[in-house]
Amino acid sequence: MATDIKAPQFPESVADGTVATWHKQEGEAVKRDELLVDIETDKVVLEVVAPADGVVSKILAGEGDTVESQQVLGHFEEGASGGAAPSGEKADSAPAEEEKEEPAEAPAKASESASDDDSASDQAGPAARKLMTEHGVAAEQVTGTGKGGRITKADVEKTISAKEEKRASQPAPQQPATVDVPATPGEREERRVPMTRLRKRIAERLVSAQQNSAMLTTFNEVNMKPIMDMRK
Structure with missing residues (x-):
């Protein structure tokens, strides 16, 4: 059963979030009562939880969008399992059957590629194979300098260091939303x-x-000598 995910009722004097x-x-x-989305207002952060077990089928309001009270944020499919297609968006049965029949040749191609990888990895020693597995390096990327083109551990380490140097030389992607300020030592x-x-909003209120606000200091000077003489 499809259910709307709505924004909660905002407090008084809060128009939107x-x-x-x-x-x-x-x-x-x-799962039921699991946190789905956070709505931030000028006064408080409100949480929207799942009404029951199911699947988030559609998201209508993305992060950063302004929403009003009781506005629909998305759709929730109650009782569905993860990865299931939501109601109203199911594909036809005929194309689904065709997609199931098409990957029939995939195992054969996978076995051929696996045999090629095995033949290439056979040229490497146990230590070299272990190092390639840990760092995700394929045997085709390593140039063997051992006897008969055999891949040694030193060859793998050389390839890994070359990849790290290449990665370090590439400029980092720009992120306008986050700016890192270089810190001085200490x-x-x-x-x-x-x-x-x-x-x-807190910063606006402080400013x-x-x-x-009136910010001043007043000093009043009074001659207390007559009072002191009277006391004496």
Whole structure:
């Protein structure tokens, strides 16, 4: 049974909220009362949980989208299992049967590629094979310098170091949302990330209080000598 995933009822004086984090993705199985998504408002972070066991079939509001109270965030398929196609989106039975018949030749091709890999790995010693397995290096990527083209452990280590040097030389992908500030020796590393909606509103309130509140100090001087003489 299909069910709508709705945003919760927002508190008073809160008009809308922002989808902060989706903890489940489309097609992922969830259990009853398991956390699905966080909605962040100016005052509080609200959690939306699964109404029953099932699958998140469709996500309509992505992370960062502004939503209103009781707005539909996605669809939930109650009682379905993970990886199952949601109702209304099932493919026809005929194409499904064709897809099942097509991979018939796949095992043969897989066996051929496996035999090629085995023949290549036979040229490597036990230590070299273990090192290639740990670092995910194929035998075709290593040039054997041993007797008869046999791959030695040193050949594998040389290939691994060359891959690491190549990876280190490539520039890191740009991430505009997160900026790393290089830290000087002896100081903590700083990272700049966009403020959440709640933190942004707190910062606005602090700046407003500092700019609009009267901040002053008053000094009053009084001659207490007549009072002291009276006491004497």
